[in-house]
Every structure is written in C-alpha cells, then in structure tokens.
Amino acid sequence: MKTLVLLFISGIFSLFGGIFGLRKILPAFAVVALATALGYLIFDSYYGPENLDNMLVFDSYSTLFIGIAIGSTLLISIGAAKGFSYNEDSLGDLIGLMFFVLCGVVCMVSFNNMVMLFLGVEIVSIPLYVMAGSNRRNAGSNEAALKYFIMGAFATGFLLFGMALIYGATQNFDLDLIRSVSPTALHNSPAMVNIGLLFITIAFAFKLGAVPFHYWSPDVYQGSPTLVTAFMATVVKTAGLGAFLKFIIYLTPMLSSDWYLILSIISAVTMLFANIVAIKQDDFKRMMAYSSISHVGYVLMALLSLNQQTTSVVTFYLITYSLASIGIFASLLILNPDHNKTNSFSVFKGLGRKKPILAFVLSLCLLSLSGIPPLPGFFAKYSIFQQAISENLWLVIVAICSSAISIYYYFRAITAMYFAHTVEDTDLEPKDPNYSGYIVVALAAIGLIILGIFPSIFF
C-alpha cells in the first residue's frame, strides 16, 4: 500500500517538476524514488500480507511481481535522460507516466476484486498510449500510439464483457467469493461462465500479445521510442502475466478442459508462429517484438500446469527475460541514439571489434534469451519445460522446436557483431557517449551472470 502511495506521489512530483524547471534532476529523482519504493516493498513484506477491504491484497505473490516491475523500471529509468532525449520538453511528463504505469501494475498484480483488475489494466494502458506516441515528429511513433490505443480499447471491451458475464453467473466481483460459489450453482449457467472466462482470456492474450491477438505488437514495438519499447516488453508483460496467473490460480475450479485446450493451442501457436516470423524480420526492434511474443508463449505453457512451483518458475522466467531484454534495448539505444533512424541489423555490424565489451554483453543477453546454458535464460526455460512435460508433452516438444528456430534470429545479431568482416568505418560514435546506457547494460549483464552461476539464490 505504502509503495503504491509512494509511486503515485513520485508521479505527481515528476509532472510538476517538469513544469517548474526541475528537469535536470528528474532522472536522478526517478532512480532514487524507485529504489526507495523497492526497498519499501521488501521492508513491508516482512509484516505479512496486507488486505485493503478485499480490493487489493499485498502478499508475497504480489510483492514478487511488483518487485520485478519496479526493478525493471529502475534499470530503465537509469537510461531515461538519454532515452527520452527526443522530447526534452516533456521529460517530466514521461517519467511521471512511467510512475503511473507502475501504480497500475501494482493494482493489476495485487487485485482481489475484478474491478481492481480492470482499473489496473486501464491505469497501465492509458499512460502507455501516450508514451508510445511521445516522439511526436516521428510518423512511426504516432502510428504506434494510435494502433495501440485502438487495439487496447478493443481488448478492454473483451475484458469488461467477460467480467460482466462472470458477474452474471456468480453475482460477485470478489475473487474469494467467486471461488467459493459451489460448482452446482455454476452448472446452472455453464455457458455464461465459460464464455466469460474465454473473453477474459482473449483480453489477456491481446494485452500480452499472444498469437493470434498479437498483430498490434510488432508495429507498436517498432514505432515506439526504444526505451518505451523496453518498458512495454518488460514491465507490462510482467504485469499482464502476473494478473493472468493470479486469475487462473483463483479460478482453477471453474476452468473447463476446453479452456485448457484453447490456452494450450494459443501457447503452441504463439511459440511457433512468433519464432518463425521473427526469422524474416529485418528490423531489429520488430524482431525483438516477435521474440517477446514467443516468450509469452513459453510462460503460458507454465500457466497450463499449475502446481506449487508455478509462481516461482514464472517469476524467475520474467526476471531473466526482463534483464536480458533491458540489456538488449539499452545497447540498441547506445548504438542508435537517433530515434528517427531505422534499427536494422546492420547497426551491429563489426561491433565485436569496435566495442568488444558491449558486444560481449549484448551476446550474453541474446544467448540468455535463446536459452543456452549456463545462462539463466536456460534455467528459466528449463524449469518451465520440466513443469509442463508431465501434462503436456506435445507442448514441450513444440517449445523445443521453436527454441531451436529462435537460435537463428538471435544469432543473426551475434553473427553481425562478430563475423562480418566488411565494416564501413562510418563513425557511429555519437558526440557525447551514453554513459547512463552503459550503466544499464552493465547492471543487466551482472544480474544475468549472477543468476546464471547461482540460480539457487532465487528459489
């Protein structure tokens, strides 16, 4: 609760700070505020769960997901000064919006009442539409905002409709009460429950960008400013999966076998389709969009076979995925600071020789995403496989095949970095090097290495 208040006040402060000429200190302020919020979150969790009128429940589950979201935002905000440089006038607004998104994330993962879930989703989405379009002079950014808005609104409609149907069947918004409705009572209106659940699942699939509801995501990822893309790919996915997982955990008794079949098909198609399509992308950010779609597919696989371990498996996956993604997007920002240029693979050409350390770290992140041991991405993927294999062997086989496919496009970037001999020596070095970007990349890499060697610190 206090974390939520702290985040909200920080957001307001950033907005006013932007107006009153405190722009210089705002990035530093954001880092400090986020670090404080993270500290507070951990500190608070020692006092046990906190229940706000059955609307929001802050327990260890929500602490984990909020922690990942705040941690990712912390890393991203270190690079904020440079990352938002395309629109310096509204730096305060952008940082403020970032805080508001986090408020929404808190609501999304700690909801105990479907109303709060809906509010959370909206609080997350609306600032994001603005952030996606924040590079006003860029057509791509405008397109991204519009597309994201229309698709997002559409998905929200599904979510609301689904909730209304479930409310109709159970006369409740409260998850605990919904769960306690006896199955016989549900049998009176099976269609309502099933369709409601299906609609909510579709809404989540939209928000997470799972195939076949993913069409907005490559365009939005490509068009948005790089740092916003990083934010969407990590924090928003974390929130969406956190909310979806919580939803499934609570409503397990209501889920029919058809629902499982549908979700497993969504998961399989997401993995296969996203990985295959990613091969053909020439824009790096577009490729990363498909890559993040495919990772959603892997996590959905874990949601299909719930057990005691699921939460820790999913959160571990999200941590490794977020670290690697942030590292990659931050490196992209260092290499291509001009927001109006395209991000083709040629950005990476000859990087191995020009900036060996950056190239090394970037390869580390890519290798982790592709799941090669002993990087933590492997342990994360592996624990999901292990969880799913006894119930959905075929899904694991699909996942393994698509993992093998994914090697192709992740290694395309590595190949460009190291193996390309023909380097046109155009001076890509910007006037003032992006030190804050390097700090982000370094932190992400350190996190990955530590998790790779001592994965047990997490579990």
Place this chain on the structure above:
Amino acid sequence: MALLLIPFLASLLALAFRDRFAKIFALSASVIQLIYNLIILAGFDFKANIFQYYSSYSWFQSLGLNFTSGIDGIAMVMLLLTNIASVLIILSSWDNHYTNTHKFLSLLLLMQGALNGVFLSMNGLMFYVFWELALIPIYFIVGIWGGENRIKITFKFFIYTFLGSLLMLLALIFVYLHTPGEHSFEWHQMLKAQMTTFESAIVLWAFFIAFAIKMPVFPFHTWQPDTYTVAPAQGTMLLSGIMLKMGIFGMIRWMWPLVKNVCGCNYNVFIILAVIGIVYAAVIAIRQNDIKRVIAWSSISHVGLIAAGVMTWNKEGLQGGILQMFNHGINIIGLFFVAEIIERRLKTRDLNQMGGLAKHGKGFAFLFMVIMLGSVAVPLTNGFTGEFLLLNATFNYHAVLGLVSALTIIFCAVYMLRVYQLSMFGPEQENGIRIGKLTWSEYITLGIIVILILVVGVFPNLILQISETSVNTLISLVGGNSIQ
C-alpha cells in the same frame, strides 16, 4: 574439480595477455592441466569398479541440478585425450597469425574446460549444461576465424547440433520424471528409472539422434564436411579430435545405461546406419580433392566404425571403441595438422596442385607417413588394435555387418595412400614452393603425435587397462548383448 577450474580460469586470464605472451600463457596452462590430469591418473585405482574422485555440490536444488563429478576408467581415457589434445592444439597454433590471438586462445581454453566438464559429469543436467557450453566457443572459433562462406556454414552447424542437444534435454527430463521417489538427475538414480517399453523407445531415439548428430553418424552428417573444411585448423582439430567423442561417450555413459534395461527395442537399425556411414563416407573420401575434405569424410567413416562397435555392447566392442576414440583423436589431429602445414606453405589444399613435396621435406614426409599409417590401422600403429577389436565385435554381432565394415580398412588405405601419393610423390609443381624446414613447434607437435601413435600401437594395454574394469562393470550393470 580443479580439472575444471584450471582451464576456466586460464580462459579468463588469457584475455589479459597479448599475442606471444598469450600463447605462452595458454600453452603453460594446458600443460599444467595435463600434468594435473596425470597426477589424477597416478592416484587412480584401475581395479576399483566405482566412480573415483566423486564429489557432489548443490547448484540448483529445485531443478535437480547438482554439481556432481566422478571419474571412471572410460571418463579417464576421455579426459586424458582432451587434455593431451588441447596441448597439441594450442602448440599447433604457435605459428598461426590470427587476429586477436588472445581471444582465440581464451575460447580454446574455455572449450577445454567445457569438454572436461562433459566427461566428468555424473548429473544429467550438468552434463547437458557442459555439452551446450562446449558448443559456444567452437561456434565463435569457426565463425570468426573460419574461411569462406563461414557464416552460413556455422549457422547450419549450430542449429543442427542445437536441435540435437534439445532432443537430448528432452530425453533427460523424461527419464528424470520417471526416477523413483524424489526425482533426481544423478546418474545412479537415473539408472533406476521406470519406463514402459514405448516410453523408453522414445527416449532411446531422442538420445540417439542427439548423439548421432554430434558424431556424426549417417544420415545426420551433412553439417560435418563443410564445417570441418571452413573452420580454422585448430577449430577442426577440436571438433574432430575431441568434440565428436562427446557423442560416443554420451552413448556409453548415458544412452545405453538409461534405456537398455527397460527397452526391448530393435536397435539393429542404429548399427546398420553406422555401417552404411562407414562405407558411404569412405567412398566419398576417395573422390575428394580438397585434403581437408578427405580427412573430414574419413572421420565420418572411422567414427561410424567406432559407433557400430560400441553399439554391439560387448566387451570387445566397448574396449575397442574407447581405445579407438583415443587413437582417432590423436590421429585426426595429426592429419589435420599435416594439412595445415601444407596449406601454410602452399596456400592451397587442392591435391591436384601438390606433388613432390617429399623431395624437400624428408622429415615431414616421414612424420606424415606414420600418422597416415596409424590412420590406416597398420599393425604396430595405434589404429590396429582398436579397429581389430571393433571389427571383431561387429563380426561377432552379425557376420555380414562385420564384413561390410571391414571394407573400411581397404577404403581407408585407398584414400589415405592417394592423398600421400598425390601430395608427397610425383613431379614437383613448377612454382617452386616447398615444404622446407619445419618450425620447432611443428616438429614438437608432430613428434608427440607420432610417439603416441607408436607407443599406443605397441602397448595398447596402456589405454585398455584404464577402462577395463569400468567396461566390465558397465556391461554387468546393463547386461551384455547376446550374440544373435
């Protein structure tokens, strides 16, 4: 444990040196590693039928990943091969002038560490981790320092082998889930897995394809000749000398023990594939004009024989396979180094543009001849005992298969002698480029190889005695193959 620490640390430290110092450092690190390995060998009890130097640390408890290492006779031979070969490979790079030598050597040492890890692992998941880890450095070595067309070829190589590895992972997880009680990846626990016939058949195939890609066995070999040809000499030596042994080792240590007891499957098909590979690759090798390609195809042929022998799962086959793995590692490194020496001077690998090299390189011609004879398996060279045991095992298993695989000796003599004849004898080329004097590093490398070939040829027991007890144990554990 120190077997892993030395190369990994050295791999990091090598980055701090440049050029010549990096070479000196890497060489001394690998020599220290070899000496340490010999110390372990000295303290190794040949008669004990348990895993020695056994230790286990928890790494990732909830996944069943423990850092469990242990050495039996079979692993011992493989470790010896890895560490001897690493010294030879680093020594052979002495006269190469690669850009960024320190990174090259760092990757070599990383690879050495990962390979040691593969042979030490007693935990299924740890085995997989090191197996994959070994793939990364070789990918970069081939991709950065390789020849023409390397990008496409490394891609093919990597995706091919990675798919195989994932299948192996799937098989390992599957067995893990069928271990009794609390699931475990420990080798001893995995042996007790309860599976139905159908399940174990799936596991067997997944394992087989994974290892067959690595070795490679026909028809999973298509990545191999290109990769061997395009890789830098040291990369090829690593791939052919040590890395493909991972596949055979995997069969001996993991594949058969985990499924043999429970699987009544018909695995004749594996042996038949291996035997097809022997003949197929040998015939192709005869027609190649690129010296590296000849050796690459010959490697498929030889490994096919090892695979066939091992898969018969009787004592001769296993012992011969283990001995021949060691020998093949040494011989093929020698052959590729010979090819490299010729290429360094002639700037070509085309056999048609060679000739008369023996005239002005007597020492070189002699050393080449011994290595070649070792590869052809002439008595008193190392190849003889190994191939004899392998052929004996295959023949006992099935006479026709044995006869067909025996063709390998004839074919091998044909293509090896053809290479020797075309390059060493005949009229000299007009451009006047000669072999001339070998440098000291070339002499030492080839010298060590030739000494090993002759010593193991005369005293094959040096290697056989190391693995004998372990092979007996393994056969009694898994159950031998009744002769059909």
